[in-house]
Amino acid sequence: MSYTAKDPEKRPLLALVDQADPPDVATYERGGGFRGLRRVLSGLSPAEVIDEVTKSKLRGRGGAGFSTGMKWSFVPKESQKERKKYIVANGDEMEPGTFKDRLLVEGNPLQLVEGMIISAYAIQASHGVIFLRGEYHLGLERLKIAVEQAKAAGFLGENILGSGFDFELIVHPSGGRYICGEETALLTALEGRRANPRTKPPFPQVSGLWGAPTVVNNIETFSNIPHIMANGIDWYLGLSACGDGGTKLYGVSGRAKRPGVYELPLGTRMGILLEECAGGMQDGYRLRAFLPGGASTAFLGAEHADIVLDYPTPEKAGSRLGTGLAILLDDRASPIGMIRNLEHFFAQESCGWCTPCRDGLPWVEKLLIDIEEGRGGPDDILRLQDACRLIGPMGRTFCAHAPGAIAPLESGLRLFREDFERAVQGGGAVVPSAQERAA
Amino acid sequence: MLTAERTASGAEMPDRIADDLVHTITEMGHHDVLPRGACIEALRMVQERYGWICDRHLKQVADILGMSLADIDGVATYFNLLFRKPVGKNVIMLCDSVSCWVMGVDGVREKLCRKLGVSMGQTTQDGEFTLLPIVCLGHCDHAPAMMIGKDLYGPVRPEDIDAIIDERRGAAS
16 A cells, blocks of 8 residues: 555545645645535534534644644634634744645645634634744745635635635744744744743633734644544544544654655554655664654654554653654664754754753753763763753743753663763764674 | 945845835734734845845834834844845755754765855855755755755755755856
8 A cells, every 4th residue: 555645535634735736726626625614614603613623533733732622612702703813823843853734835735724714713713824934935935825816716804605704814934943833932923022932821722912812723733624624523533543533644754765754544653654654764774763753752762663653652652742753863873963963953942031941951962062072971961860850841941842852862861871871981972883783 | 325235145235125125014014913013024025135134124124113123133133034144145054953963964064164165154255155054944854954045955965065056156146
């Protein structure tokens, strides 16, 4: 079976994705597009839409995995005429090793637009913003075209399809900072400020953009909505291989034969993703460990190479599903070098608001550089462990940046203990020789 | 004339932002709840036109959107895609995140620096290229990845650099 075959029944998210020539409104409709929206606006109440999405067991695809229907249910229930509300797509895909949302916005932007219109109706939002990474130039261009086309075809604007529902949608290109992917930081950026996260509560569903109730969902999450509303809860639950609903965009980067994005049933095994989809490791490389879903997820060792990639299983193993795009550490790369690279990223991208994150992460990076280059001592491993304890736990900082930064470090210190011990005993980090790898 | 500042394409930096841009930014400000909501996009537009954001243009955008200079400079310096210093005709952004590191970006960086005769963060003497590090470009299945202007490249090997740079140099002139 080919994992890249177009199959609207089993692989709805990528069925119409065409990166060379994304579907226009007519092509999108011929492929089943706007069926979900038509069904919603021809008689479902907002509460019924929220109920169906909740029952579909769609969980947020941005990394946190919160129930989408439940998130929406926290929004005050006034109609859009009574209270201004916002719906925001988080397309600030900057999690290192994650490249799925770019595929969706470049390959089928109308799917995202339809998902946002339905979601806006469910929470009764009148205004929507697609917050897109500043580097996604092609995606930005195509999203703007898609919004214009949807408007011209009567799917955006006033009184959509004669339902009395109004919705305006704009696209905002980011100025570029990883922290904008944090939902409250994203909203702060949209208000034209330095994108420091806000403390929660209040949650954005109650007080978000410009103080109005706001829902922020990931691009992939929104892209699921049209299919749920068009094809029903049972169909959607049936797509999955686990207790939650739908397919998931999984992916692999690193020394695999065919790195890429693959749409698979939620709860697919890592073995299927790595061996069957990505073709296994490149010749001469063996899998040593992997980050299952982006830079802010903890390392899992090769013994987990066939782990079930649903939401609960990686958590039980000490990591997270995260974005679902795995980064591979092979046996010819230095684990300390990889962790140093990750911590450089997190130190650089800290917004600087909370002291443990702002001061702690550069300190971690310096220690790692010392260890890697042979200037470290045994105490430095203890100092890194201290840093994990002092920076990592949720609640020490406003947002999840610091806990995310500590996840690969803390797990790496355990998993690659021997590498660290050897590096501090002299000589620094070494890339294992062929002989050692064979042993 | 205050300084002999140049745009990215080498022209003299105009004292004031072009009228059509002023108009667009003013309109954007009107549409937002507070005009400042438009500031990041406004600064992106100024940069798109002139290559980078000079002090005088920053002040002008601040005035249009009702922000103080310190306030808008705080925003401008927060975001890494907003350039407050001159850049060359081609901005090269080389990914330094984890997937590209695993796939050997260090060798590509070395080769790029040697070819251009600059370190990371610098602009070539002839003003053709500025070399910057960037976080993950979402092109990890084509690692190591880089972006020149709006064009994505990858997988880039050290031996590809000569051809890529020579081609861009030819296209730019």
